[in-house]
Amino acid sequence: xxxxxxxxxxxxxPFDDRKGMPIQPRFSQAVGLVEVxxxxxxxxxxxxxxxxxxLLYALHRSSGYALRVRPYLDDVERGLFATRHPCRPNPIGxxxxxxxxxxxxxxxxxxxxxxxGTPLLDIKPYVPDFDARPDARAGWYDHRPxxxxxxx
Amino acid sequence: xxxxxxxxxxxxxPFDDRKGMPIQPRFSQAVGLVEVxxxxxxxxxxxxxxxxxxLLYALHRSSGYALRVRPYLDDVERGLFATRHPCRPNPIGxxxxxxxxxxxxxxxxxxxxxxxGTPLLDIKPYVPDFDARPDARAGWYDHRPxxxxxxx
Numbered sequence: 001x002x003x004x005x006x007x008x009x010x011x012x013x014p015f016d017d018r019k020g021m022p023i024q025p026r027f028s029q030a031v032g033l034v035e036v037x038x039x040x041x042x043x044x045x046x047x048x049x050x051x052x053x054x055l056l057y058a059l060h061r062s063s064g065y066a067l068r069v070r071p072y073l074d075d076v077e078r079g080l081f082a083t084r085h086p087c088r089p090n091p092i093g094x095x096x097x098x099x100x101x102x103x104x105x106x107x108x109x110x111x112x113x114x115x116x117g118t119p120l121l122d123i124k125p126y127v128p129d130f131d132a133r134p135d136a137r138a139g140w141y142d143h144r145p146x147x148x149x150x151x152x
Numbered sequence: 153x154x155x156x157x158x159x160x161x162x163x164x165x166p167f168d169d170r171k172g173m174p175i176q177p178r179f180s181q182a183v184g185l186v187e188v189x190x191x192x193x194x195x196x197x198x199x200x201x202x203x204x205x206x207l208l209y210a211l212h213r214s215s216g217y218a219l220r221v222r223p224y225l226d227d228v229e230r231g232l233f234a235t236r237h238p239c240r241p242n243p244i245g246x247x248x249x250x251x252x253x254x255x256x257x258x259x260x261x262x263x264x265x266x267x268x269g270t271p272l273l274d275i276k277p278y279v280p281d282f283d284a285r286p287d288a289r290a291g292w293y294d295h296r297p298x299x300x301x302x303x304x
Contacts, residue, residue: 001271003210005155005242036233040241043219045231049291056208056244058155067195079197081188081275084282089192090157090273092208092244096283119153121242123233127293130236131248132286138279139201 007119009036009105011057013112022113023072023084031100032112034120041105044123048102052126053109058119059091073144082139093118096126159271161188161257163209165264174265175224175236183252184264186272193257196275200254204278205261210271211243225296234291245270248278 013032015021022028034055036044047053065087068077080088097109107123165184167173174180186207188196199205217239220229238245249261259275 001159003157003243005157007153008241040219043232044234045220046234046292047231049289050234051289052285054246056246067192068197079199080195082196082198082202082277084276088274089160091155092274094206094208094276096285122240122244124236124246125234125291125293126285126288127290128286128288129290132284132288133204133248133278134280134284134286136278136280136284137201137203138281139277140198141277141279141281
């Protein structure tokens with residue numbers, strides 16, 4: 001069973017390579033542009049009422065994967081699925097970003113943490129009732145070394 | 153540019169069809185089993201410290217899409233990307249579920265809202281620092297009719 005995914009747009013960001021890129025939106029005030037292809041523009045209606053959106057995208061510069069990896073924010077190897085490492089069997093990235101504006105097929109977003117030119121796969125509205133679990137326990141992340149600045 | 157995705161496991165749930173299935177994990181106490189294929193088992197290490205995980209999966213029984221849809225929880229049509237409707241250009245579903253246990257390649261999860269047999273594409277740890285935005289504004293969802301019970 002295979003599933004073929006095709007970009008619905010392109011994400012423009014200030015980041016040409018991973019060095020210096022924030023590793024999660026929460027550590028970033030960087031502004032990016034999510035350019036949705038014209039054929040999908042009508043699907044963006046009603047998004048402007050949402051303060052945050054979920055971006056799903058292809059981690060297009062990742063290749064291969066290991067099942068144990070050292071996360072950026074930790075010193076020891078962890079199981080891949082217990083990390084947000086970009087090299088995964090299905091290289092789908094997920095970022096929650098603040099929606100600043102939405103016009104003419106372009107979303108201006110804040111808190112972007114992806115490489116310039118990243119292929120967009122989907123946009124979903126962020127709904128706190130579905131998506132916010134502020135009291136969740138976060139395993140090794142809760143006990144990580146605290147001298148990291150959130151940048152790779 | 154195309155991206156080929158292949159399942160890394162199968163999600164077992166009590167739901168054989170959409171009728172009677174909760175439309176979001178938040179409305180569900182249903183327990184499901186996420187059976188990860190043996191070749192990926194090592195990647196599950198360290199997950200048990202997390203109380204919640206993000207499941208990405210193929211919406212394998214969806215076919216085609218419309219750019220304007222009527223959400224289950226609303227009476228009017230909305231732009232597709234402002235909804236969580238399952239028929240999308242790239243049919244990737246996302247659910248945040250509580251992790252009850254993780255052993256022998258099988259995650260027992262609570263709050264599942266997908267059809268039995270759904271192909272699993274990725275598991276990511278839920279990290280409140282990255283993923284929780286409890287104060288986010290949710291557009292039309294915040295103003296939806298309030299007589300809905302969250303079931304389709």
